[in-house]
Amino acid sequence: MNILVLGSGGREHTLTWKVAQSEKTEKLFVAPGNAGTSQIATNVNIGVTDFEAIKKLVIEEAINMVIVGPEDPLVKGVYDFFLNDETLKNVIVIGPDKAAAQLEGSKEFAKEFMSRHNIPTAAYQSFTKDSVEEGYAFLETLEAPYVLKADGLAAGKGVLILNDLQEAKDELHNMLVDSKFGEASTKVVIEEFLSGIELSCFVLTDGKDYLTLPTAKDYKRIGEGDVGLNTGGMGAISPVPFADEVFIKKIEDRIIKPTINGFQKDKMTYKGFVFIGLIKVNEDPYVIEYNVRMGDPETEVVIPRIKNDLVPLFEAVGNQTLGEKTLNIDERAATTVMLVSGGYPEAYEKGKEINGLENVHDSLVFHAGTKLEDKKVVTNGGRVIAITSYDEDFNEAIKKSYQNIEKLSFDKMYYRKDIGFDL
Ligand code: AMP
Ligand code: GLY
Numbered sequence: 001m002n003i004l005v006l007g008s009g010g011r012e013h014t015l016t017w018k019v020a021q022s023e024k025t026e027k028l029f030v031a032p033g034n035a036g037t038s039q040i041a042t043n044v045n046i047g048v049t050d051f052e053a054i055k056k057l058v059i060e061e062a063i064n065m066v067i068v069g070p071e072d073p074l075v076k077g078v079y080d081f082f083l084n085d086e087t088l089k090n091v092i093v094i095g096p097d098k099a100a101a102q103l104e105g106s107k108e109f110a111k112e113f114m115s116r117h118n119i120p121t122a123a124y125q126s127f128t129k130d131s132v133e134e135g136y137a138f139l140e141t142l143e144a145p146y147v148l149k150a151d152g153l154a155a156g157k158g159v160l161i162l163n164d165l166q167e168a169k170d171e172l173h174n175m176l177v178d179s180k181f182g183e184a185s186t187k188v189v190i191e192e193f194l195s196g197i198e199l200s201c202f203v204l205t206d207g208k209d210y211l212t213l214p215t216a217k218d219y220k221r222i223g224e225g226d227v228g229l230n231t232g233g234m235g236a237i238s239p240v241p242f243a244d245e246v247f248i249k250k251i252e253d254r255i256i257k258p259t260i261n262g263f264q265k266d267k268m269t270y271k272g273f274v275f276i277g278l279i280k281v282n283e284d285p286y287v288i289e290y291n292v293r294m295g296d297p298e299t300e301v302v303i304p305r306i307k308n309d310l311v312p313l314f315e316a317v318g319n320q321t322l323g324e325k326t327l328n329i330d331e332r333a334a335t336t337v338m339l340v341s342g343g344y345p346e347a348y349e350k351g352k353e354i355n356g357l358e359n360v361h362d363s364l365v366f367h368a369g370t371k372l373e374d375k376k377v378v379t380n381g382g383r384v385i386a387i388t389s390y391d392e393d394f395n396e397a398i399k400k401s402y403q404n405i406e407k408l409s410f411d412k413m414y415y416r417k418d419i420g421f422d423l
Pocket of ligand 2: 295298
């Protein structure tokens with residue numbers, strides 16, 4: 001099979017690494033990829049939403065399968081683009097169609113889906129510019145903290161959690177009337193604040209049947225102790241120690257099954273990963289959000305724990321025969337620590353040479369924001385490299401990641417030294 005992975009981050013390097021190990025993989029391409037993917041596949045300099053250029057590549061290289069990493073192309077309809085094209089319609093695309101991708105593309109759509117299918121989530125109402133006064137009144141009925149969510153995609157920045165009622169009203173005004181998040185905040189979802197510990201669960205589905213992948217927990221804040229600005233993710237651990245069998249059964253019965261049944265009842269076409277962001281309130285799981293792709297850096301700990309060859313699983317997703325497959329999971333824990341550019345998630349510099357990569361032993365190196373420049377690996381993004389390690393115990397695994405990080409350096413390199421601190 002000839003396979004194309006879309007994307008350029010740590011998630012995509014991990015998926016490429018895994019797919020490269022398959023006996024079924026013949027030619028493997030990544031668009032646009034990074035320095036890490038260029039060592040195991042062919043990078044093609046095409047943007048993930050340049051559908052015409054992707055089409056040309058797929059035809060020229062006789063590509064049979066496209067694995068979509070990020071949400072952008074999915075929300076913009078890459079699945080439908082393939083399905084509606086005579087020459088592309090038989091290519092397997094791993095992801096939902098445009099309508100189903102609204103589960104990530106619109107918070108209101110996701111909330112309506114959950115409420116229609118009785119999936120536990122925070123109580124909510126949504127508002128537009130014309131109902132901003134009603135929004136203020138709704139805020140008055142809630143207790144602090146107040147959760148405001150821009151309806152559309154806002155690069156992970158669209159959720160505000162505020163302690164003060166007046167501040168919440170002001171921000172609601174900023175979002176709806178002053179377009180704080182542009183198009184994304186034409187609508188705002190206001191929801192009840194849920195207090196608990198977060199985790200993520202991942203599902204691979206063909207729209208009919210599904211496989212539940214290992215759980216993971218990511219660390220989103222830039223600062224140790226979970227303080228400071230939100231990032232894409234600074235590290236992750238799988239499995240989540242507090243998600244025991246009883247709790248996972250609750251997730252399965254109350255959330256995963258109704259979600260997959262919901263796809264069928266709503267006639268959604270969904271052949272890909274579902275990333276369910278959860279919060280554990282007392283002993284019960286609630287959905288915080290859906291994403292229509294894998295998480296990053298969760299992929300860097302979840303995928304390495306899957307022993308199966310991924311390609312036959314993806315084929316089964318494409319042919320809707322996933323019900324015949326079972327997962328084989330590595331019992332060991334996996335941890336990952338993200339090395340980032342100084343300044344991230346605000347302004348940072350690129351083009352810094354990364355030293356010591358050849359000295360890493362007993363850990364996996366997944367490139368996120370890197371590129372090759374004069375045969376040297378240099379930084380090319382905020383999140384630069386993820387160092388993943390396995391061990392029976394996650395505390396031991398994380399030690400391995402940190403020991404290897406000691407051998408790595410680039411100008412203004414930063415990472416959190418406390419991944420897993422709360423477990
Ligand atoms: P989201 O983009 O929906 O994942 O929200 C970003 C973050 O905001 C989540 O990871 C949570 O930490 C927090 N959050 C979102 N919704 C709620 C809620 N209803 N209650 C408490 N925290 C929330
Ligand atoms: N790590 C969170 C995400 O991928 O959205």
